Amino acid sequence: MPESMNSVPSASDIHAAHNRIKAFIHLTPVLTSQTLDALTDCEVVLKCENFQKTGAFKFRGASNAVLSLSDDEIIKGVATHSSGNHAAALSLAASLRKCDANIVMPENSSRVKVEAVKNYGGKITFCKPNLQSREETLCKVIAETGAVEIHPYNNYRIIAGQATVAKELIEQVDDHLDYIIAPVGGGGLLSGTSLSVRYFSPGTLVIAAEPEMANDAWQSFMQKRLIPVNNPQTMADGLRTSLGSLTFPIICENVHSIFTVSEESIKKAMLFVWEYMKIIIEPSSAVAVAALFENKNFFSGKKVGIIISGGNVDLRNISF
Numbered sequence: 001m002p003e004s005m006n007s008v009p010s011a012s013d014i015h016a017a018h019n020r021i022k023a024f025i026h027l028t029p030v031l032t033s034q035t036l037d038a039l040t041d042c043e044v045v046l047k048c049e050n051f052q053k054t055g056a057f058k059f060r061g062a063s064n065a066v067l068s069l070s071d072d073e074i075i076k077g078v079a080t081h082s083s084g085n086h087a088a089a090l091s092l093a094a095s096l097r098k099c100d101a102n103i104v105m106p107e108n109s110s111r112v113k114v115e116a117v118k119n120y121g122g123k124i125t126f127c128k129p130n131l132q133s134r135e136e137t138l139c140k141v142i143a144e145t146g147a148v149e150i151h152p153y154n155n156y157r158i159i160a161g162q163a164t165v166a167k168e169l170i171e172q173v174d175d176h177l178d179y180i181i182a183p184v185g186g187g188g189l190l191s192g193t194s195l196s197v198r199y200f201s202p203g204t205l206v207i208a209a210e211p212e213m214a215n216d217a218w219q220s221f222m223q224k225r226l227i228p229v230n231n232p233q234t235m236a237d238g239l240r241t242s243l244g245s246l247t248f249p250i251i252c253e254n255v256h257s258i259f260t261v262s263e264e265s266i267k268k269a270m271l272f273v274w275e276y277m278k279i280i281i282e283p284s285s286a287v288a289v290a291a292l293f294e295n296k297n298f299f300s301g302k303k304v305g306i307i308i309s310g311g312n313v314d315l316r317n318i319s320f
Helices: 011-021 034-040 058-068 085-096 111-119 131-145 156-172 188-200 216-223 247-254 263-277 283-294
Strands: 043-048 078-081 101-106 123-127 179-183 205-211 257-261 303-308
Touching (some): 011 058, 034 043, 034 263, 043 156, 085 101, 101 111, 101 131, 179 188, 179 283, 188 205, 205 283, 216 247, 216 257, 263 283, 283 303
Parallel strands (some): 179 205
């Protein structure tokens, strides 16, 4: 493992990650909406990772992690636990190296995400929908297979890969961004976003968006200690995980604020984007849009970037 990947990714690490994965990922578009600007009194740009391979930003980190491994490290495959997006991303990334992807998924994972993992060749083991069951089941799978664990967020190679989202956004937008809003679950995207902003756009402030029903990041951020979440009941299924020991310190050092939003606001934000922007985003992405709607006065008159983290929705099981 490169020495730098035993520590917080540097600017050169993020550049290296981007160079490593750019042949395999999509350069996702940045979209705007005059209606959204008018409703929020902001100039808003959306970095649309719902158009990324596997339908979410997760493929960036997964491909960076897998492509960084040596042939000896990869020979027995990779393994992880994930509610869906990282699972699909790691399954596809493993196919680039022609190795097995052993995936532990909560039994309440959405049908569309389970099917995606299967389609990308992942081997699924189901577990109870809590962190303890995820980790215990993953330990058993690794003991049985000898696979290398690729944690969904508590891994510096993952963080470096996810940082390329904000790096691209900064490069794609001509004018300076006052704020970038990113959703937070385990913190891989948020910590990576905050590092890219620190290195490549230091005048920009990073705001995290989190469901009120899964507000461990907000609690941890405010109390400056890790507070895990236990079986949260939010529709934003990609944000039901707790912050990691690697992501938390980066977030504490580089994130300006964390805003929590209600379940009703998440629904309204998702419906707004579907109806007015004609793109499909998942609830976890809508959390970031909801944070803008719920805090219009805070963002008024500013240029705001929002990271749309993914678009994997089970259309047969959605209700507004």
